[in-house]
Amino acid sequence: MSDETGSHTDVPENLPSGRGGHGDEVAKPNPFANPGLPPHEHRRQDIDDKAAKHSERVVAGLFTLSMLGTIAFIACFVIFPVDKIVYIFPFGHVSALNFSLGLTLAVALTGIGAGAVHWARTLMADEEIADERHRIDADDELRENVRQQWITGAKESGFGRRKLIRNTMMGALTMVPLAGLVILRDLGPLPEKKLDHTLWAKGKQLINSNTNQPLRPEDVVVGSLTFAQPDGLEESQDDFQQQIAKAALMIIRLKPEDIKDKRELDWSHQGIVAFSKICTHVGCPISLYEQQTHHVLCPCHQSTFDLSDGARVLFGPAGHPLPQLRISVNSQGNLIALGDFEEPVGPAFWERS
Amino acid sequence: MKKLSARRRHPLAALVVLLFALAATGGLYAVLAPAPKAQADASQSSLAIEQGKKLYSVGCASCHGQSGQGSSNGPSLVGVGSAAVDFQVSTGRMPAKQPGPQVEAKKNTYGQKEIDQLAAYVASLGPGPATPTKSQYSPANADAAKGGELFRTNCSQCHNFVGKGGALTEGKFAPTLKGIKAKDVYEAMQTGPQNMPSFPDSTMPSDAKANIIAYLKAVDSAQSPNPGGFTLGTIGPVSEGLFAWVFGLGALIALATWVAARTTKAKKS
Numbered sequence: 298m299s300d301e302t303g304s305h306t307d308v309p310e311n312l313p314s315g316r317g318g319h320g321d322e323v324a325k326p327n328p329f330a331n332p333g334l335p336p337h338e339h340r341r342q343d344i345d346d347k348a349a350k351h352s353e354r355v356v357a358g359l360f361t362l363s364m365l366g367t368i369a370f371i372a373c374f375v376i377f378p379v380d381k382i383v384y385i386f387p388f389g390h391v392s393a394l395n396f397s398l399g400l401t402l403a404v405a406l407t408g409i410g411a412g413a414v415h416w417a418r419t420l421m422a423d424e425e426i427a428d429e430r431h432r433i434d435a436d437d438e439l440r441e442n443v444r445q446q447w448i449t450g451a452k453e454s455g456f457g458r459r460k461l462i463r464n465t466m467m468g469a470l471t472m473v474p475l476a477g478l479v480i481l482r483d484l485g486p487l488p489e490k491k492l493d494h495t496l497w498a499k500g501k502q503l504i505n506s507n508t509n510q511p512l513r514p515e516d517v518v519v520g521s522l523t524f525a526q527p528d529g530l531e532e533s534q535d536d537f538q539q540q541i542a543k544a545a546l547m548i549i550r551l552k553p554e555d556i557k558d559k560r561e562l563d564w565s566h567q568g569i570v571a572f573s574k575i576c577t578h579v580g581c582p583i584s585l586y587e588q589q590t591h592h593v594l595c596p597c598h599q600s601t602f603d604l605s606d607g608a609r610v611l612f613g614p615a616g617h618p619l620p621q622l623r624i625s626v627n628s629q630g631n632l633i634a635l636g637d638f639e640e641p642v643g644p645a646f647w648e649r650s
Numbered sequence: 651m652k653k654l655s656a657r658r659r660h661p662l663a664a665l666v667v668l669l670f671a672l673a674a675t676g677g678l679y680a681v682l683a684p685a686p687k688a689q690a691d692a693s694q695s696s697l698a699i700e701q702g703k704k705l706y707s708v709g710c711a712s713c714h715g716q717s718g719q720g721s722s723n724g725p726s727l728v729g730v731g732s733a734a735v736d737f738q739v740s741t742g743r744m745p746a747k748q749p750g751p752q753v754e755a756k757k758n759t760y761g762q763k764e765i766d767q768l769a770a771y772v773a774s775l776g777p778g779p780a781t782p783t784k785s786q787y788s789p790a791n792a793d794a795a796k797g798g799e800l801f802r803t804n805c806s807q808c809h810n811f812v813g814k815g816g817a818l819t820e821g822k823f824a825p826t827l828k829g830i831k832a833k834d835v836y837e838a839m840q841t842g843p844q845n846m847p848s849f850p851d852s853t854m855p856s857d858a859k860a861n862i863i864a865y866l867k868a869v870d871s872a873q874s875p876n877p878g879g880f881t882l883g884t885i886g887p888v889s890e891g892l893f894a895w896v897f898g899l900g901a902l903i904a905l906a907t908w909v910a911a912r913t914t915k916a917k918k919s
Contacts, residue, residue: 341916382875392877399879418914506803507854515852522847523854524803549847584807585818587845594819596807601819612819 334425342419352419356412363408366401373397492649493641495527495543497622502528503546503571503632511631512548517569520588523548524574527634543642545574546622547584548632551591551605558607564623566632571622572608573642576600578615580643593619616645695770702771705764709745718775723749730841731778732769737837739765743844751821752844779840779850786856787836789864797865800858804849812869812884818845828870832863 342349377394384390434440456463503512506524517523525546530537553568561570572593576583581597591605600613608619620642623635641649657663707716713724720726724746727734738744742756760768769781802811810816813827822845827835839859842848849859868874882889 338915338917340914342914344916382877388876388879389881390873390875391879392875395877396879414909418909423914505853507800507858512853516850517853518848518850520842520848521850521853522804523849582807585824586847587818587822588842588847589845590819592819596816599819 334427337424340419340423349420352415356416356420359408359412359415361408363405363412366403366405366408370398370401370405373401492643492646495637495642496530496540497527497544497634497637499634499636500627501634502627503548503624503634504528504530511629513630514566514569514626514632517548517550517632519550519552519568521550522584522586522588524584525571525632542580543575545582546571547574547586547593549586549588549591549604555591555605557605558609561605561607561621564621564635566624566626569624569632570604571624571632571634572604573620573622573638575619575643576615577610577617577619577642578613578644583619698767698770699774701764702767702769705760705768706771710768713746718772727772727775729776729778730772732766732773732781733779733837734841734843735769735772736765736781737834737841737843739768741834752823755825779837782833782836782840782856784833787832787860787863789832789860789867792857792860792864794861794864794868797858797861797863798868800854801862801865804854805862808846810885813866814883814885827866830866832867835863835866836860 342352373394377397379392379394381393382390383393383396385396388396435443451457503525504510504527505512505516506526511528512523512525525548526541527544530540530544534540548569548571550567550569551565553562553565556562556565556568556570564570574582574584576595576597578595578598578600581595583593583595583600583602585594585596586592586604587594591603592611593602593604593608595601595613595615598614600615601611602608602615602619603611604619608621610616610618617640620638620640622638624632625635627633706714706718710718710724710727713721714727715721715724718727720728735744739760740758740762742758743753746753747756766781773780801813805813808816808818808824809827810824815824815826817823824846836859838846839849839854839862840851880893882893
């Protein structure tokens with residue numbers, strides 16, 4: 298046994314019996330002693346040259362398979378049109394391009410991974426080694442040496458004596474990063490008042506998002522839900538997404554006697570109320586309207602608003618009620634806005650008015 | 651004749667005669683008595699209303715009131731129209747089994763004729779959306795792409811982007827639209843059953859509804875393509891994340907364990 302672990306100097310401590318001749322106190326076995334490493338066992342590849350050659354071929358084969366996978370990936374990318382749908386048994390009707398790209402890339406990556414693992418396990422050196430820990434700090438002589446050098450340097454440079462140089466140098470070093478900071482200003486235009494305003498303005502007609510026709514009060518029946526956007530906003534416009542993201546409206550009709558909030562009733566037209574579709578929590582489009590309870594639920598974080606009571610927050614993380622748009626009708630009998638929202642739509646932000 | 655007269659003094663003879671007399675009276679009354687009334691309002695629809703009223707008194711009146719005015723247990727049916735009755739009864743939602751956050755669909759026990767009679771009666775209480783005709787809800791000539799756009803604007807917030815349904819507040823939910831008949835989808839949009847808002851023809855025209863039905867049909871069939879392979883329920887990022895974490899990482903851990911558990915040594919211990 299001692300022969301097998303002979304490379305270790307602390308062998309005697311490992312052997313509890315048969316070494317007790319030095320006296321009772323000293324010979325007490327230490328149950329937590331380092332048992333050392335077991336003897337190294339060779340792999341077949343270490344002993345058998347034929348096995349090593351075989352492993353080498355396997356690893357090379359896996360890497361070659363990976364190369365073929367990459368070539369197949371490129372070929373599939375070229376061959377399959379993006380809209381080709383094929384039936385593949387357990388998956389159903391899938392895109393030929395997606396499926397083949399995924400499969401070939403998987404082959405390419407798995408080939409590399411499996412080859413590397415097999416290489417490391419069968420061919421790379423696997424002798425166990427122990428790396429002893431040593432002291433982290435330097436020895437006293439070196440520390441003293443460095444300290445002396447530091448003191449000499451400080452004395453020779455006059456760093457402590459020439460205060461003007463020292464202070465201006467510190468000033469210069471502090472100011473340099475400001476140059477980098479200032480460039481960040483060019484990352485984009487400032488939002489200015491864009492978050493405070495939407496496209497809604499006095500006299501602007503409410504357009505039904507389904508039909509692109511102006512909404513009329515008689516179109517909106519009690520219990521119905523309609524989405525509206527400002528007149529003149531077209532999907533072809535460059536800033537359509539930015540504008541609709543702020544201006545989207547939910548139109549519902551309540552019986553006037555069901556409206557509990559006086560301001561909501563005043564801002565409605567015969568019980569037709571227009572609320573922002575943007576949740577005041579983090580700005581999700583919110584329109585899970587329950588027509589019997591008049592609650593609106595946000596699908597993102599379950600904020601719930603009561604549309605019969607000034608869109609008061611009933612539940613959830615939203616901080617303030619959904620903004621309401623004042624509406625009326627114009628001379629043609631179409632629903633119009635009487636101005637922009639009184640407060641910014643969507644989530645709170647710094648300097649929100 | 652001789653046989654009959656021979657038995658005229660039988661102890662049960664009086665009972666037989668009485669039974670004959672009763673049957674004759676009742677039969678004659680049934681044939682003759684309603685005749686003047688039937689002549690008074692002979693039209694087919696008022697007969698249906700009459701029959702519907704009878705069905706209504708049995709199945710609906712306990713919650714919706716004797717004349718559809720509603721009660722604390724059920725809303726008024728004045729002005730809901732025949733489309734609402736056709737939807738609620740043919741999907742088995744009405745008559746409701748029990749009160750709760752939401753009345754769920756179940757097996758319908760009424761025949762189409764009885765549903766039509768009930769619908770005719772309820773429609774007679776006040777004007778409302780009529781049961782749609784096949785030409786209105788048929789997706790045959792509809793535009794599924796346009797329907798998808800309309801569906802995502804109007805419906806997907808509750809019913810999920812391919813109509814898988816979803817949760818609402820306090821135990822209510824938007825049911826799945828998979829396998830729902832085109833007529834039922836149309837009627838639900840038109841009438842807004844329970845907590846669903848309605849999408850009347852004035853704000854969503856009939857052809858827009860047909861487009862939506864065509865979209866639902868396009869995403870619902872076994873032939874509908876899934877470019878990415880497994881749909882994982884098409885319920886969004888939660889199922890996809892779960893799949894990646896549980897099965898993706900799980901497979902990697904299993905593979906790593908399998909690799910490390912096998913020794914490479916020549917002498918197996």
